[in-house]
Amino acid sequence: xxxxxxxxxxxxxxxxxxxxxxxxxxxxxxxxxxxxxxxxxxxxxxxxxxxxxxxxxxxxxxxxxxxxxxxxxxxxxxxxxxxxxxxxxxxxxxxxxxxxxxxxxxxxxxxxxxxxxxxxxxxxxxxxxxxxxxxxxxxxxxxxxxxxxxxxxxxxxxxxxxxxxxxxxxxxxxxxxxxxxxxxxxxxxxxxxxxxxxxxxxxxxxxxxxxxxxxxxxxxxxxxxxxxxxxxxxxxxxxxxxxxxxxxxxxxxxxxxxxxxxxxxxxxxxxxxxxxxxxxxxxxxxxxxxxxxxxxxxxxxxxxxxxxxxxxxxxxxxxxx
Amino acid sequence: xxxxxxxxxxxxxxxxxxxxxxxxxxxxxxxxxxxxxxxxxxxxxxxxxxxxxxxxxxxxxxxxxxxxxxxxxxxxxxxxxxxxxxxxxxxxxxxxxxxxxxxxxxxxxxxxxxxxxxxxxxxxxxxxxxxxxxxxxxxxxxxxxxxxxxxxxxxxxxxxxxxxxxxxxxxxxxxxxxxxxxxxxxxxxxxxxxxxxxxxxxxxxxxxxxxxxxxxxxxxxxxxxxxxxxxxxxxxxxxxxxxxxxxxxxxxxxxxxxxxxxxxxxxxxxxxxxxxxxxxxxxxxxxxxxxxxxxxxxxxxxxxxxxxxxxxxxxxxxxxx
Numbered sequence: 001x002x003x004x005x006x007x008x009x010x011x012x013x014x015x016x017x018x019x020x021x022x023x024x025x026x027x028x029x030x031x032x033x034x035x036x037x038x039x040x041x042x043x044x045x046x047x048x049x050x051x052x053x054x055x056x057x058x059x060x061x062x063x064x065x066x067x068x069x070x071x072x073x074x075x076x077x078x079x080x081x082x083x084x085x086x087x088x089x090x091x092x093x094x095x096x097x098x099x100x101x102x103x104x105x106x107x108x109x110x111x112x113x114x115x116x117x118x119x120x121x122x123x124x125x126x127x128x129x130x131x132x133x134x135x136x137x138x139x140x141x142x143x144x145x146x147x148x149x150x151x152x153x154x155x156x157x158x159x160x161x162x163x164x165x166x167x168x169x170x171x172x173x174x175x176x177x178x179x180x181x182x183x184x185x186x187x188x189x190x191x192x193x194x195x196x197x198x199x200x201x202x203x204x205x206x207x208x209x210x211x212x213x214x215x216x217x218x219x220x221x222x223x224x225x226x227x228x229x230x231x232x233x234x235x236x237x238x239x240x241x242x243x244x245x246x247x248x249x250x251x252x253x254x255x256x257x258x259x260x261x262x263x264x265x266x267x268x269x270x271x272x273x274x275x276x277x278x279x280x281x282x283x284x285x286x287x288x289x290x291x292x293x294x295x296x297x298x299x300x301x302x303x304x305x306x307x308x309x310x311x312x313x314x315x316x317x318x319x320x321x
Numbered sequence: 322x323x324x325x326x327x328x329x330x331x332x333x334x335x336x337x338x339x340x341x342x343x344x345x346x347x348x349x350x351x352x353x354x355x356x357x358x359x360x361x362x363x364x365x366x367x368x369x370x371x372x373x374x375x376x377x378x379x380x381x382x383x384x385x386x387x388x389x390x391x392x393x394x395x396x397x398x399x400x401x402x403x404x405x406x407x408x409x410x411x412x413x414x415x416x417x418x419x420x421x422x423x424x425x426x427x428x429x430x431x432x433x434x435x436x437x438x439x440x441x442x443x444x445x446x447x448x449x450x451x452x453x454x455x456x457x458x459x460x461x462x463x464x465x466x467x468x469x470x471x472x473x474x475x476x477x478x479x480x481x482x483x484x485x486x487x488x489x490x491x492x493x494x495x496x497x498x499x500x501x502x503x504x505x506x507x508x509x510x511x512x513x514x515x516x517x518x519x520x521x522x523x524x525x526x527x528x529x530x531x532x533x534x535x536x537x538x539x540x541x542x543x544x545x546x547x548x549x550x551x552x553x554x555x556x557x558x559x560x561x562x563x564x565x566x567x568x569x570x571x572x573x574x575x576x577x578x579x580x581x582x583x584x585x586x587x588x589x590x591x592x593x594x595x596x597x598x599x600x601x602x603x604x605x606x607x608x609x610x611x612x613x614x615x616x617x618x619x620x621x622x623x624x625x626x627x628x629x630x631x632x633x634x635x636x637x638x639x640x641x642x
Contacts, residue, residue, distance in 0.1 A: 046425050046426075046429055047368065047425065047428050047429050047432060048425075073404070076400075077398050077400050077418060079396075079397075079398050079400075079417075079418040079419045080401065080418045080419060080421045080422055080425075081422075082419070083394070083418075083419035083420070083421070083422035083423070084422040084425065084426065086422070086447070086448060087422055087423060087426050087444055087447045087448065088426075088443075088447040089422060089425070089426050096400075097398060097400040097401045097404075097418035097421075098400040098401060098403070098404040099404070100401050100404070100418075100421065101401055101402075101404035101405040101407070101408055101410060102404070102408060104367050104368065104369075104401075104405065104410070105367075105405065105408050105409075105410050107368050108367055108368050111368060122409075123408055126407070126408045126409040127407060127408065
């Protein structure tokens with residue numbers, strides 16, 4: 001196929017994944033890459049429908065994100081949450097004043113009957129994003145963290161309890177009934193689709209929820225298209241978030257090979273960081289192709305370079321070289 | 322009755338009324354004065370239940386109000402509404418970042434089954450207000466402005482259209498089914514209740530909605546307790562808001578006598594400003610007692626003085642002198 005017609009899908013969670021998505025959006029026009037985003041983190045809070053990963057990707061692609069912390073909006077103020085505290089409201093989830101707008105808008109649109117996919121399209125269009133961001137499903141899927149202290153809703157674990165509880169596993173409430181939207185189905189069925197990139201997000205709580213939507217997980221497992229993943233573990237640590245901590249608690253080695261093993265039935269290729277070259281053979285032993293790249297993305301150039309690497313890797317797998 | 326046991330009710334709209342309420346709250350302890358507030362201005366906007374007059378009184382009594390404009394909160398920021406605009410949201414109603422908290426809290430509490438009265442109690446308590454603020458009803462009443470351009474929801478007229486349309490009348494949707502809460506009923510039935518003050522609010526859109534709740538309007542009309550009102554019209558003009566403009570459009574003279582006439586079947590006494598002495602005889606001719614006071618409240622001392630005047634006036638009416 002003419003390279004200029006090849007289309008790609010990128011699967012992403014929040015902060016870590018959004019970095020690579022920005023790189024992909026920089027090198028591929030809106031008709032050539034679609035982003036499919038975890039909604040297992042979504043929750044209803046203070047009457048608002050909050051979709052943290054959709055928001056992070058929206059802010060990132062719109063150039064509105066807070067580059068220091070990687071989530072939320074730049075130049076954010078916090079007067080709403082201070083006032084909420086004053087009234088005795090639940091203030092453990094830090095909602096910025098500007099950030100509130102996307103939650104209020106989404107909640108209103110959903111209430112008026114729009115799907116999460118339609119809502120996301122309207123919100124992303126309004127801030128000038130040309131690329132399509134699709135929630136993994138329009139049906140509610142809620143990640144539950146099984147911890148020593150009992151089951152926790154994801155945001156209770158992640159934000160309220162600051163990832164402190166030891167985890168023993170995860171489940172994805174609602175995933176058994178969740179289907180992919182007609183918009184996502186159309187992407188999967190598009191004959192121009194040439195491959196899938198799994199961004200360097202947390203495998204357990206950012207990527208597994210997408211796999212848990214059977215229609216999507218089954219498609220990924222059975223597609224003949226190359227599916228590649230980028231390791232979120234570099235030098236034995238996670239770039240961002242609790243991935244490494246979770247792996248320890250689950251008694252999984254904090255290595256890229258362990259992540260590759262986790263994905264093994266879904267992927268064809270795995271990208272590891274330069275400082276993890278030593279794991280190449282272990283990953284090849286899993287039957288996977290592997291490349292080494294600079295996966296730690298600090299600058300926009302890093303994001304673009306890694307995005308190019310990922311697309312080149314898919315092309316190589318497609319060409320059979 | 323022992324003066325220290327006398328209880329009072331004050332009826333109020335937003336800004337103008339809240340000034341006098343602050344004066345009353347300064348001279349009467351929480352067990353001696355209860356505030357009954359217009360909810361005809363309430364509306365649902367962006368999924369939030371907004372009660373502008375309850376909010377104004379809450380902010381005023383809690384010392385949180387913006388003293389320059391008389392509504393909203395001091396030190397307010399506007400990042401939410403700016404972001405909402407960015408996403409193409411409805412931004413005609415200016416919601417401050419801090420102000421959002423009370424709407425979000427109220428909406429949540431109402432959704433969980435609390436009455437507006439219970440919600441108001443929880444919110445006012447949490448910011449240290451000892452006095453009781455009661456909505457005029459827990460049932461929805463919505464002021465409709467009949468204008469040359471058709472019927473308008475109150476906030477569309479008041480905020481979106483900046484009171485520009487010429488008005489021909491008002492109606493109070495839902496008032497025919499609205500009852501007073503058991504909390505307000507208990508105040509009305511309290512044997513210690515000694516009189517009622519109608520604050521200098523807009524008669525048409527701040528006070529009439531309360532009268533339109535038949536159970537309350539009938540009680541006011543039939544009670545043997547003194548009911549007094551303070552003129553919102555001073556020197557032919559309204560201190561605040563569209564009262565005088567409305568009177569013109571309704572072909573009513575913009576005089577304190579016209580306001581007294583409007584209230585005549587509900588009140589026993591009427592307070593006019595010093596510069597309106599000339600209207601004394603016209604008001605007496607309506608069969609009403611009248612006193613002259615300084616009704617323009619600029620400082621806290623002004624608010625307290627007028628409050629004391631109002632209470633003294635009721636006492637005089639009660640003692641028959």
